[in-house]
Amino acid sequence: MNDMSRLEKAVDTRQTKIAAKNVQVYYGDAHAIKDVSVEIEDNTVTAFIGPSGCGKSTFLRCLNRMNDTIDICRVEGDILLDGEDIYDKRVDPVQLRAKVGMVFQKPNPFPKSIYDNVAYGPRIHGLARNKAELDEIVENSLRRGAIWDEVKDRLDAPGTSLSGGQQQRLCIARAVATEPEVLLMDEPCSALDPIATAQVEELIDDLRKRYSVVIVTHSMQQAARVSQKTAFFHLGNLVEFGETGQIFTNPKDPRTESYITGRIG
Amino acid sequence: MPTYWLVLSLLVLAAVGYVLGRNRALQTAGGDTRALHSLPNYYGLNVALTSLVPALGVLIVWMLVQPVFVDSRVSTLIPDSAVPEDATLDLVMSDVRRVADGLDEAVEQGALTPSEARQLDAEATDIRARLGEVGVALGSDVRPEVLRAAQRYRQLTSVGKTAMSIVVAVLALGGLAWSYSQTHKDFRARNVVEKGVLALLVVAASLAILTTIGIVFSMFFETINFFGLHSWKDFFFGSTWAPNFRGDSELSILPLLWGTLYISFVALLVSVPIGLFAAIYLSEYANGATRSFAKPLLEILAGIPTIVYGLFALLTVGPMLADVFAKGGLLGVEWMTGATSVVTAGVVMGIMLIPFVSSLSDDIINAVPQSMRDGSLGLGATQSETVRQVVLPAALPGIVGAILLAASRAIGETMIVVMGAGAIAKFSLNPLESMTTITTRIVSQLTGDTDFASPETLVAFALGLTLFVLTLGLNVLALYIVRKYREQYE
Structure with missing residues (x-):
């Protein structure tokens, strides 16, 4: 009983991690994201759902400025991480991406050993002073990625030799190794089979203790299973944002209801 | 009739x-x-x-x-x-x-x-x-x-x-x-004609292959004739290239091979870094507009006939080097005696190979999946860190293949070395001296009044066959490496 009340309290004191205000995104002349405002809380899994091409991935990529790598993409509006504008000129996008890690749709381990895959981020950011520290970071990251037991005996094997689900967990471990504060996941389970999906979902729930997690997903069941907050995007608009339970049981907007009951999308 | x-x-x-x-x-x-x-x-x-x-x-x-x-x-x-x-x-x-x-x-x-x-x-x-x-x-x-x-x-x-x-x-x-x-x-006339078309294609493909085999065989028999007239030990292990018509020629491939490899090495030293960096710039950094005019511009280099490069070596690069390194030059040293040298031919050949290396490397770098770059950038790596630590290692086998292909072109190149390298067969480490290559010697042994029963002429075939085996080996190695690389993202 005591534990429960403490948990309640922890939930109540969640802080806003990322605040987006009136974000507009253009690809050339196409207006991809229209006036989206959303607040993403710390220690929470926030799910972005919506039909294909609704802008959820585009919006996700704004949160760590991955859209900068696309020439024709233009972002307007404010996105604040801990109260600081990430599109401010003084912000180094490279540093930002270390703080806001990203996991992609298709597992993309580098053609290096498992160890080097995880050590990649810590090495480029100089997080370890010596080999022993690096070993420790790698081990901890692999444990947090829930893959340590499967790979601890073959850290020298190439990352590409793992199965799809293991590769995705390796990629999560790799993202975790740079000590990010936010983890962005772009359909992390779409290339995985149901068993690997279940493992990754379990892992996501676990990651919530340390990070703020934002996940884009096509599976409404997945959003319902793993997230506490859900945002529904449609045609570049944020239609509805709220507690996951409320969105799925009692949506306010008729479009949300149509989507979750399978009538659009 | x-x-x-x-x-x-x-x-x-x-x-x-x-x-x-x-x-x-x-x-x-x-x-x-x-x-x-x-x-x-x-x-x-x-x-x-x-x-x-x-x-x-x-x-x-x-x-x-x-x-x-x-x-x-x-x-x-x-x-x-x-x-x-x-x-x-x-x-x-x-x-x-x-x-x-x-x-x-x-x-x-x-x-x-x-x-x-x-x-x-x-x-x-x-x-x-x-x-x-x-x-x-x-x-x-x-x-x-x-x-x-x-x-x-x-x-x-x-x-x-x-x-x-x-x-x-x-x-x-x-x-x-x-x-x-x-x-x-x-x-079913359609099906019969289809078979006819297939037969036509098969004939065309076999003709190409048979011709190659024919070329190899014709060289092979002449080479056997040569070894009937001249000792194979002298050819492969001798140390002097001195053909004469008194019948006691020393015809060793080694000095020529040395010249060939030395010049090719210099050419690769020039073309690989420049070509590779150009490819990295074009595929990773340049925006669409730059790319769309820089790439064709670079590929124009590949369309210049090698004889024009040879003229460039003879008239521009050679004299320029001589102005610096020859007697009375800028440095006051006398390392170079004429305009022809290993460096002259090597540098010009390197320029010729730049588009070759860059366009092959460009293709290979582009074949590295975008998800690799995203993964690295998403971890907070800069663009050059991404290129150095993720893209290049992933593309490395392919790039090595490209370099080997360039090397086999350099070894087989004739016109530039005829005009830029000189005609003296010798072993020397000084890159500013004249040297000669296998291809130039083949040209000189077969031009003019030739007697196809003398070892001095027939040696051209032995040289040609050796060259063929050398470049074939390099090509096979290159293709093997490239193919192995292709399987990596399956």
Whole structure:
């Protein structure tokens, strides 16, 4: 009983991690994201759902400025991480991406050993002073990625030799190794089979203790299973944002209801 | 009947067959093309191809085989005693052919009647003079054995030609008749033509391969001749390249190989970094607009003929280097004696290879999945960190393959080294000295007055074959590496 009340309290004191205000995104002349405002809380899994091409991935990529790598993409509006504008000129996008890690749709381990895959981020950011520290970071990251037991005996094997689900967990471990504060996941389970999906979902729930997690997903069941907050995007608009339970049981907007009951999308 | 008339009538026959076949198919369908199994053209093509292809094939084979057959029959007529001491049977046979052709020519021009030509007597008539009148020059007087052989040659050839015409005509007409009788609205002409197309493609592919094999074999036999005349130990393990015509040449490949490899090395030293960095810039950093004009511009370099590069080496790069390193130059040293040197040829060849390396590397770098770059950038790596630590290692096997391909081009390059490297075969580490390469020596051994029975000429084939083996080995290695790399993202 005591534990429960403490948990309640922890939930109540969640802080806003990322605040987006009136974000507009253009690809050339196409207006991809229209006036989206959303607040993403710390220690929470926030799910972005919506039909294909609704802008959820585009919006996700704004949160760590991955859209900068696309020439024709233009972002307007404010996105604040801990109260600081990430599109401010003084912000180094490279540093930002270390703080806001990203996991992609298709597992993309580098053609290096498992160890080097995880050590990649810590090495480029100089997080370890010596080999022993690096070993420790790698081990901890692999444990947090829930893959340590499967790979601890073959850290020298190439990352590409793992199965799809293991590769995705390796990629999560790799993202975790740079000590990010936010983890962005772009359909992390779409290339995985149901068993690997279940493992990754379990892992996501676990990651919530340390990070703020934002996940884009096509599976409404997945959003319902793993997230506490859900945002529904449609045609570049944020239609509805709220507690996951409320969105799925009692949506306010008729479009949300149509989507979750399978009538659009 | 001359052969071209035969070919022409075959073509006319095929055209007639096309029209006949097409019409017959339409007729059986009552003029309704929808009732046909295939489009009308296919029926026509089927008849045309069936009459043309086998006949033409037999014609070609016959024309290749007949001279060999006739030669072997006629050469038995020439006794060993008729072969002069300083000549071979081959030379006598070429005399025989010349006389036979000359007689044919004379008959055609009306200088001799056919029966006169058959009954010529070497003792009574001055055949050399008679043939001279119709424009056929003979090297010596015609001896009776040679005339007899020539007459036999003419006889066999004319019989062969007649037989060939008959066989080909029968085949063509038979093919036409057979396929015409087959033509019916339900006949699957389309499928037959499809098979014909396949056969055509297979023939084209095998021709390309057979030609390569033929080239290798011709080099191979000449090389064997060479090693019959010259010690293979000297060729592979000697230390001096000094051909002369006194018969005691030293023909070792090693100094030439050294020059070749040294120049190629310098060329790669120039082309690999520049080409690779250009490729990285173009594929990773440049925006679409820059890329769209820089890439074609770079590839123009690849379109410049190598002789132009050679001129550039001879007239610009060589003198420029000489201004710096030769006597009285800027540095006040005397490391260079003329404009030609390893560096001159190497640098210019390197410039030639830049587009080669860059466009191959560009393709390979572009083949690295975007997800690799996203993964690295998403971890907070900068662009150059991403290139250095993720993109290049992933592309490395392919890039090594590209470099090996460039190396094999450098080794086989001729024009630039002829003009830029000089002609002195020697072992030296000084890159400012003249050296020579395998390809330049092949050129110089085969140009001018050559005697194909001397080792000094035949060595060119041994050099060529060695070069071929060398570049083939490099290409195979390169392809192996590139292929291995391709499997990596499966």
